[in-house]
Amino acid sequence: MIAKKVLLVGNFGVGKTSLIRRFVLSEFSEDYISTIGVRVSSKIVKVGNEEIKLLIWDVAGTNDDEKIPKAYFLGASAAMYVFDLSREETYVNLKNQIEVVQELSGLKNITVVGNKKDLLTSNEIDHLIKTISVPVNLITSAKENENVEDAFTILAKQSLN
Amino acid sequence: MIPSKIDSVFIEITTDFKGVIKRVNAGGFAEKEFIVNESIFFVCPFLIGTLEALPLDEFFSMEGMIITSNSIEFNVDVELFRSKKSISVLIHDRTKVYRFVEQLNQSRNDVFFAKREISEKNKELARLRKVADKANEEKTRFLAMMSHEVRNPLTAILGYTDMISEEPLGDKAKEYIGYLTSAGENLKVIVNDILDLSRIEAGKLELVSEEINIKEIVNNCFVNYKNQQKDKVVVLDLVVSSAISDIVFGDSVRVTQVLSNLLSNALKFTKKGSVSLEVELVYAGKKTTEICFKIVDTGRGMTVEQTAKIFEEYQQNELNDNRVFGGAGLGLSIVKRLVEAMNGTISVFSELNVGSTFSVEIPFKKYIEQQSKSGLSRINLEKMSLKGMRILIVDDDLLNQKITSHFLKKKDVTVVVFNNGLEALEELDNQSFDVVLLDINMPGITGEELIQRKSSFKKNNNTAFIALTGNATQKDRGNYLSLGFSDVIFKPFKSDELIEKISVFFNKF
Ligand SMILES: Nc1nc2c(ncn2[C@@H]2O[C@H](COP(=O)(O)OP(=O)(O)OP(=O)(O)O)[C@@H](O)[C@H]2O)c(=O)[nH]1
Ligand SMILES: [Mg+2]
Numbered sequence: 001m002i003a004k005k006v007l008l009v010g011n012f013g014v015g016k017t018s019l020i021r022r023f024v025l026s027e028f029s030e031d032y033i034s035t036i037g038v039r040v041s042s043k044i045v046k047v048g049n050e051e052i053k054l055l056i057w058d059v060a061g062t063n064d065d066e067k068i069p070k071a072y073f074l075g076a077s078a079a080m081y082v083f084d085l086s087r088e089e090t091y092v093n094l095k096n097q098i099e100v101v102q103e104l105s106g107l108k109n110i111t112v113v114g115n116k117k118d119l120l121t122s123n124e125i126d127h128l129i130k131t132i133s134v135p136v137n138l139i140t141s142a143k144e145n146e147n148v149e150d151a152f153t154i155l156a157k158q159s160l161n
Numbered sequence: 162m163i164p165s166k167i168d169s170v171f172i173e174i175t176t177d178f179k180g181v182i183k184r185v186n187a188g189g190f191a192e193k194e195f196i197v198n199e200s201i202f203f204v205c206p207f208l209i210g211t212l213e214a215l216p217l218d219e220f221f222s223m224e225g226m227i228i229t230s231n232s233i234e235f236n237v238d239v240e241l242f243r244s245k246k247s248i249s250v251l252i253h254d255r256t257k258v259y260r261f262v263e264q265l266n267q268s269r270n271d272v273f274f275a276k277r278e279i280s281e282k283n284k285e286l287a288r289l290r291k292v293a294d295k296a297n298e299e300k301t302r303f304l305a306m307m308s309h310e311v312r313n314p315l316t317a318i319l320g321y322t323d324m325i326s327e328e329p330l331g332d333k334a335k336e337y338i339g340y341l342t343s344a345g346e347n348l349k350v351i352v353n354d355i356l357d358l359s360r361i362e363a364g365k366l367e368l369v370s371e372e373i374n375i376k377e378i379v380n381n382c383f384v385n386y387k388n389q390q391k392d393k394v395v396v397l398d399l400v401v402s403s404a405i406s407d408i409v410f411g412d413s414v415r416v417t418q419v420l421s422n423l424l425s426n427a428l429k430f431t432k433k434g435s436v437s438l439e440v441e442l443v444y445a446g447k448k449t450t451e452i453c454f455k456i457v458d459t460g461r462g463m464t465v466e467q468t469a470k471i472f473e474e475y476q477q478n479e480l481n482d483n484r485v486f487g488g489a490g491l492g493l494s495i496v497k498r499l500v501e502a503m504n505g506t507i508s509v510f511s512e513l514n515v516g517s518t519f520s521v522e523i524p525f526k527k528y529i530e531q532q533s534k535s536g537l538s539r540i541n542l543e544k545m546s547l548k549g550m551r552i553l554i555v556d557d558d559l560l561n562q563k564i565t566s567h568f569l570k571k572k573d574v575t576v577v578v579f580n581n582g583l584e585a586l587e588e589l590d591n592q593s594f595d596v597v598l599l600d601i602n603m604p605g606i607t608g609e610e611l612i613q614r615k616s617s618f619k620k621n622n623n624t625a626f627i628a629l630t631g632n633a634t635q636k637d638r639g640n641y642l643s644l645g646f647s648d649v650i651f652k653p654f655k656s657d658e659l660i661e662k663i664s665v666f667f668n669k670f
Contacts, residue, residue, distance in 0.1 A: 005210030012270055034270050036263045037225015037236060040206045055209050060225065060266075071223045075214030087277075 001044070003053040004159040005075050009068050009101060010082035011090040012061025015115040018142035019082065020058050023152050028143050035060045038072060045156045052156055073105035077159035080111040080151065085128060085139065086119040095133045111155045117141040165189070170254045175247050176201050180212050183247060190254050191230035201250065204228055205239075208250070215243040225259065228252070236260075301359040308356040312631050313558060315352060316653030319345045320564030323656075349653065354491040360634070361498045367635040368502060372528055373413040375405055375452060379440050382420045386428065395428065398437035405442050406450055409525035415499050416523070420454060422492045423519050427458035434459030434516070443522055451524045459516040468511045472497040496521075545660065547667050548573035551593070555585040555608070556600035556629065561652070565598060565629070568656040569663075582606030590619040596666050597621070599646075601630040612645045625666045629654075 008016040017035050021027045024043045039058045044051055059072055073079070081098055083090040091114070098110050112134060117125065118141040129136055137154055140147040172188035172195060180201045185192065194204040202209050207226045215221055221241040228235045236259035240251040322345055326338045360366045383399040390397060420438070427436045436458045443451040463471065472493050500507045505523035552569055556562045557580045566576045577594070579585040583605050589597070601608040612626055625647040630637065638649045648662050 003209050013274065032270065032274070034263070034266045036259050036266060037227065038207060038223075039227050042206060055206060057207070063269075069224065071221060074221070074223075075210035075212075077210070 001051050001053050003042075003055055004077040004156070005055045005057065006155050006159055007057040007059055007072060007076050007079040007105070008082055009059050009079060010061060011084065011087075012063055014061065014082045014084040014087070014090050015142050016061065016082050017058050019113070019115060019140065019148055019151065020056050022142045022145055022148045024056070026145075028145070030143075043152075045152065047153065047156050047160060050160075052159070054152070054156055054159070056152075067100065068104060070104050073107075076105055076107065078109075078111065078155050079105055079107055080113055080155050082113050082115050084116050085114045085125060086116050091132055098134060109158050109161070111138075111151065111158055112136050113151050114139045115142060117146055118144045172252050174201065174250045174252070176212070176250060177247060178213070178243075180208060186249075188252075190252060191228060191235065194228070194230050204230070205250075205252075207239075212241070212248060215241055215248065217243055217245070219243070224255075297362070301362045304355050305359040308352045308359070309631050311348075311352050312653050313561070315345065315349055317558075317560030317564060319349065319653060320560070320567070324564070324567055351491075354495055357495050358491055358498070361495070361502065365634060366499075366502050368412045368415060369635075370410045370412065370526065372408050373411045373416070374407055375409060375411075375416075375440070375525075376401055376407060378413055378416055379420065379438065379454075382417055382424060383438055385421070386424050390428070394433055395431050396435040396437075397428075398435055399439075400437060401440045402442050404445070405440060405452060406445070406527060408528035409450060409452075410528060411523070411525045412503065415503065419496050419499050419521060420456075422496045423454075423456040423521070426492060427456050427460060427517070427519075429460075431458045431460035431516070436460075444524075446527075448527055449524050450527050451522055454521045454523070456519045456521075457516065458518075462513045462515050462517055463511040464513050468509055471509055472507070545664060546573050547660070547664060549575075550595045550663070550667050551575045551577070552663070553585065553588065553594045553597045554578045555580075555582060555597065555603070555611070557581055557603045558600065561600070561629070565659065568659050571656075572660055574663075582608070582611045586611065586614070586618075589621045593620045594624050596663055597624055597626045598629050598650075599626055601628055601632065601641075609641075609644060615645055627662060 008020060010016055012034060013032060017033075017039075018028060020041055021029070024041045035058055037060055040055055041058065042053055042055050044053050046052075057072065057076070059068055062068060079101060081094075081101055083094060085091075094112070098112065101110055102108065114125075114129075114136050117139045120128070125139060129139075138147045138151045140151050142148060168189045170188075170190055172190040172192060173186040174182055174195055175184040175186060176182050182195055182197050182199055182201050184197065185195055191204070195201070201212075205226070205228065207223070211223070219242070221243075222238065223241075224238045226237050226239050228237050235254050236256045238253045238255050240249075240253075242249045242251075319342075322338060322341050326335075326342065330338065357366070379399065379401060383397070387397050424436065424438060436456070439453075439455040439457065441453045441455070443453045445451075497507050500521055500523065503523050505521060507519065507521045509517060509519050511517035547569075550573075552574050554562055554565050554569075554576060556565065556578075559580065562578050562580065566578055569576050577588065577592075579588065580603075582603050585597075585599075586606065599608040599611060608628060608630075612628075615626065616622060626645065628641040628646045628649045629652060630641070630649065631652045641649045647666070650659060650662055
C-alpha cells in the first residue's frame with residue numbers, strides 16, 4: 001500500500017484538527033485546544049481501486065502574516081487550505097494565502113475547504129462564495145459531519161497526481 | 162560520558178533510506194522506542210514521506226513534532242542529515258518549552274475569540290441602538306407633526322380670546338377670559354416646547370447668527386418679568402458687567418428663550434427674597450467673547466438628587482410641579498439643549514430651602530466694527546396706522562381669516578378675504594392690492610401654486626405676497642422665498658408680528 005503525506009493548513013481555529021478528528025476518529029468536540037507544532041494522524045482511504053494510507057499533518061494554525069515552516073511540506077503530496085466561513089479574516093486574503101502555500105509546498109493544486117457550514121444559512125454561504133476570489137472545493141461542517149469524507153477524498157485524489 | 166540529565170533529552174539514530182533503524186548513536190531519550198532493524202516510522206510517523214524526500218548533504222530541521230513513548234506525548238524538534246550512505250536523525254525533547262508555547266498560544270486564541278465575541282455583541286448593540294434611534298426619530302417626527310397640527314386651532318383660540326377681551330364684558334366674563342387667555346398661552350408654550358425639543362432632537366434646530374445686543378436682550382427680558390410681577394414680595398435684580406461688548410453675533414430669539422425660561426423658573430420657585438440676573442464677562446478674545454449669565458434665586462432649592470435630574474426631559478412630572486405651575490416640564494431640558502447648540506454650557510448649584518444658581522456660559526463671535534449702523538429705530542407699532550393700505554387675505558380656515566382681518570382692520574387696512582385660491586386668482590386680475598397674505602395649504606389651488614402664476618396676473622405683478630404657514634422651519638422659509646414670496650409669517654402669529662411685517666410694504670407706497 002502506498003503512503004501519502006498530506007497537510008492541513010490555514011488560520012488558527014478554523015477547524016483543521018476538528019476535520020481530522022471527524023474524519024479519522026468520527027469525533028467532534030466544541031472545545032478549542034490549539035494545535036502546537038504538528039500532529040500526524042493516518043487513515044486508509046480508497047480511491048478507485050487503490051488503497052492509500054493518508055498521513056495527515058495537522059499543522060498549527062497561522063496568524064495573519066505568519067508563515068508555515070517550509071520544512072513541513074517536504075515530501076508532501078497534497079495540501080488542504082481550510083478557512084472558517086464565519087470569520088472573514090480567514091478568507092479575505094484567500095487568493096494570496098493559497099499562492100504562498102503553493103510556493104512553499106511546490107504543489108500546484110491546493111484543496112480549498114470552507115468549514116463551519118453549520119454557522120451560516122445557505123443564502124449567506126452562496127453570497128459569500130461569490131465574493132471569494134478562488135474556487136472553493138467544498139463547504140464542510142466538522143460539527144455536523146457534512147462533506148468531511150468528501151473533502152479528504154478530494155485531497156487523496158490530489159495526492160495521486 | 163554524557164551526564165544523564167542531558168542524555169535523557171536527546172537521541173541520535175542512524176537509519177537507511179527506507180527508515181530502518183541501523184544504530185542508536187547517542188542519547189537516551191525514549192530509547193525503548195527505537196529498536197534496531199525496525200522501522201523508525203512506527204514512532205516517528207512524521208518521517209514517512211519526509212525521509213525519502215530529504216536533500217543530500219544538507220541539515221534539515223523540523224520543529225514541534227510529536228512522539229509517543231510509554232503512552233506519553235513528547236514535543237520534539239528533529240534534525241535530519243542525509244549522506245550518501247545513510248540518514249542521521251537527531252531528536253530533542255522540547256516538551257517543557259512547548260508547554261509554555263502551548264499556554265501562550267491558548268491564551269492568545271482565547272483572547273482572540275473573546276474579542277470576537279465582544280465585537281459581535283457590540284455589533285448587535287449597534288443594531289439595536291439603530292432600531293431605538295429610528296423609533297425615537299419616529300416619535301420626534303410624530304411630535305413635530307402633532308404640535309404643528311395643534312398650532313392652527315390654537316391661533317384661533319388665542320386670537321378670539323384676544324378679540325373677546327376687547328369687547329365690553331361683565332366682570333365674570335372678564336375673569337373667565339383671563340383664565341382662558343392664560344390657559345391658551347400655557348398651551349402655546351407647551352406646543353412650542355414640544356416642537357422645539359423635537360427639532361433639536363432631529364438636529365433641525367436652526368440658529369441664526371446675526372448682530373445682537375446682549376445688554377438689550379438682557380434688559381428686555383428683565384423688564385418683561387419686572388412688569389409681570391404684581392406682588393413685589395420677591396425682589397428682581399439685574400446686574401450687567403460694563404465689560405460686555407454691546408454687539409455680538411448670535412441668535413437673539415434663542416438667547417431670550419434661555420433667559421426667560423430660567424427667569425420664569427426662578428420666579429416660580431421663589432416665594433420670598435430675590436431673583437437676580439447677573440451678566441458677566443468670562444473671556445474676551447480678539448474674535449470671540451464668552452459671557453456668563455447667572456440666575457440666582459433664594460427659592461426652595463433642590464436636593465442633590467433633584468439637581469442631578471434637573472435637565473432631564475419631563476423631570477417636572479416627577480416632582481409633580483407642572484400641575485401647579487403649568488408647562489410640560491420640558492423647559493430646562495430645552496434650555497440645556499439650546500445652550501449646547503450654541504456651544505455653551507449650563508450648570509446648576511442648589512441647596513434645599515436656600516436657593517439655586519443656574520450658570521449659563523455662551524461663546525459669541527465678536528462684532529468687528531466696520532461702520533456704525535444707521536440707527537434704525539423701532540417703529541412704534543402701537544400707534545401706527547396703515548390707513549389706505551389694501552390687503553387680500555386668502556385662507557381656507559375661517560377662524561384664521563377672521564383673526565387676521567381683525568388685526569388688520571384695527572390698523573385701518575382695507576381687507577378683502579377669499580377662502581380658496583381659485584376665487585383669489587380671479588380677483589387678482591381685477592383689483593390691485595398692496596399686500597397679499599397667502600395661506601399655503603388650501604384645497605384646489607395651493608399658495609405655492611398660486612404664487613408661481615404671479616407673472617401671468619393682469620394686475621398685482623409687483624404686489625408683495627406673504628406666506629402664512631404652519632410649516633415653521635428655516636428651510637421652509639427659504640423655500641417660500643425662492644418661490645417668489647416676499648416674506649413668511651409662521652402660525653401662530655401675534656398681531657405685532659403681522660403688522661410689523663406688513664408695514665414694511667406700506668412704507669413703499
Ligand atoms: N460550529 C462549528 N464549530 C467548529 C467546526 N469545526 C471546528 N469547530 C470549532 O472551532 C474551534 C476550533 O477548532 P479546531 O479544530 O481546534 O481548529 P484548528 O484549525 O485546528 O485550530 P489551530 O489548531 O489553533 O490552528 C473549536 O472550538 C471547534 O469546536 C464546525 O464545523 N462547526
Ligand atoms: Mg488544530
